[in-house]
Amino acid sequence: MPYALREALSAFRRSPLLAFLSIIAIGFSLFVIGLFGLTAWNIGRAIEKVEEKVEIVAYLDDATTPSQLELAQQEVRGLPAVLELRYVTKFDALASAREEMPEFQDVFSDLDNNPLPASLEIRMKPGSRTPDAVKRVAERLRAYPFVEDVRYGREWLDKIYQIRRLAGGAATMIGAAFALVAAIIIATAVRIAVFARREEISIMRLVGATDGFVQRPFLLEGVMTGLMGGALAALLTWGSYRVLSATMFRIEMIPGQWMVVVVVVGTVFGFLSSMVAVRRHLEAV
Amino acid sequence: MIKLTSVYKEYPRSGAALDNVSFHVQKGELVFLTGHSGAGKSTVMRLVQMAETPSAGEVRVSGFSSRTIKRREIPFLRRKLGVVFQDFRLLRDRTAEQNVAFALEVTGVKRAEISQRVNRVLTQVGLSHKAQSFPDELSGGERQRVAVARALANEPLVLLADEPTGNLDEWAGRGVFDLFRDINALGMTVLMATHDLDLVRAHPEYRVIELAQGQVVYDSKAAAKPDAPAPAPAAVPAEWTVPPREQLAIDIYDPREG
Numbered sequence: 001m002p003y004a005l006r007e008a009l010s011a012f013r014r015s016p017l018l019a020f021l022s023i024i025a026i027g028f029s030l031f032v033i034g035l036f037g038l039t040a041w042n043i044g045r046a047i048e049k050v051e052e053k054v055e056i057v058a059y060l061d062d063a064t065t066p067s068q069l070e071l072a073q074q075e076v077r078g079l080p081a082v083l084e085l086r087y088v089t090k091f092d093a094l095a096s097a098r099e100e101m102p103e104f105q106d107v108f109s110d111l112d113n114n115p116l117p118a119s120l121e122i123r124m125k126p127g128s129r130t131p132d133a134v135k136r137v138a139e140r141l142r143a144y145p146f147v148e149d150v151r152y153g154r155e156w157l158d159k160i161y162q163i164r165r166l167a168g169g170a171a172t173m174i175g176a177a178f179a180l181v182a183a184i185i186i187a188t189a190v191r192i193a194v195f196a197r198r199e200e201i202s203i204m205r206l207v208g209a210t211d212g213f214v215q216r217p218f219l220l221e222g223v224m225t226g227l228m229g230g231a232l233a234a235l236l237t238w239g240s241y242r243v244l245s246a247t248m249f250r251i252e253m254i255p256g257q258w259m260v261v262v263v264v265v266g267t268v269f270g271f272l273s274s275m276v277a278v279r280r281h282l283e284a285v
Numbered sequence: 286m287i288k289l290t291s292v293y294k295e296y297p298r299s300g301a302a303l304d305n306v307s308f309h310v311q312k313g314e315l316v317f318l319t320g321h322s323g324a325g326k327s328t329v330m331r332l333v334q335m336a337e338t339p340s341a342g343e344v345r346v347s348g349f350s351s352r353t354i355k356r357r358e359i360p361f362l363r364r365k366l367g368v369v370f371q372d373f374r375l376l377r378d379r380t381a382e383q384n385v386a387f388a389l390e391v392t393g394v395k396r397a398e399i400s401q402r403v404n405r406v407l408t409q410v411g412l413s414h415k416a417q418s419f420p421d422e423l424s425g426g427e428r429q430r431v432a433v434a435r436a437l438a439n440e441p442l443v444l445l446a447d448e449p450t451g452n453l454d455e456w457a458g459r460g461v462f463d464l465f466r467d468i469n470a471l472g473m474t475v476l477m478a479t480h481d482l483d484l485v486r487a488h489p490e491y492r493v494i495e496l497a498q499g500q501v502v503y504d505s506k507a508a509a510k511p512d513a514p515a516p517a518p519a520a521v522p523a524e525w526t527v528p529p530r531e532q533l534a535i536d537i538y539d540p541r542e543g
Binding site for chain 1: 362
């Protein structure tokens, strides 16, 4: 077994409590991030479902000619943000009004002529459902002389968008705070490990071990701690998903790639934390 | 082998430690570096190991110059130096054998070669029978011998000894010094810092450099007539069994050769 690996493993044997604490610290920090990921993912999915219903309705003047209508439809379909455009005739509008509001059945059937306007209903592509994008399309429609009015759920659209950004921001901040805590714990563990082995390190330097050789066991220890912490976080996140799903409400598990990312982030994080700490503390030996 | 040229060393707090120090230790010499505590002996030792750089002047050690050496080259210089300290610096949780092997392991010597070399150097210092003992089970003199064995394990060109007899009783100190003479007799350069003036006086055949307040105040080589031949190394005492030279004429380990 190579020297660095043997030394890194012996560090776990020599101070199991510290190694255990480091793994738990990374594990729980990443678990919090994982939980936020789970929450954010599910909020995101919920918002997407609401956002799918984002619709712009342009009411048309009765005097609109078929050629004007044809041209407008072509133009609007050509906009990159537009997913789907549907032309609703006056007749369709009345039919759906009758269906949706049966209590006014009498009113609608006694009419001499149909008071409801024809309309264009537009659905936006995913990713273009932001208030700005929706507003741009709405303005574009309003510019047609035969469009009488344009409606879209502007206020609630703004609100949904805000909630989404707030959730993202909060997850990032809290995640970062926990990551910092994990970094401090790893750095402390490395510091103690360096301190416990300062005699060995000074002898290693004395007899001509290279800096890389001196650092390698500590870095490897950091990588192993991070890997185990990341795996623990992935396990806890998955466990929470199972428990929540089974007891409270149906949620979706975050995608597998995210879980891999959690483990990889833990590993890289362990490596970087121990590198910073080992550089700093080896200077002092 | 070791050449200091107009070396000055100042520390930010304590001020000047070395003041225009120049001397040249040639291959195969054994040199005493004497002086009171604080005269600058240890500073010279640290400069030779390139643990520090001079404030001015130049230190050259076996082809490396303090002016041009890069941080990553320092380990390779150290492999050509064997260093022994007053306080032994052995690892207490390892046996004598493991302490010596440690120096070889961490400089990348192949495992198959390590035990061979460990046996050889422990035999050389007369401690092969205590290979399995821990430092706490050894006397001061024996501990220092283990430290010497460790210093020799990487087959250095120079042995640096900073007060190697400082923590030893007179008898043990003489034993360790006799070991240095043997090593020197086999051709190794030895630079030994000491304030044991009795020891220095007892061996007038070796060169003495005396430091006081950071300056060289006496150098027996400069004081001697310039054309006088260098004193011959002392004969090996009969009570020391020295292995045959073939056994010790060891190839210098060069890490760059893999």
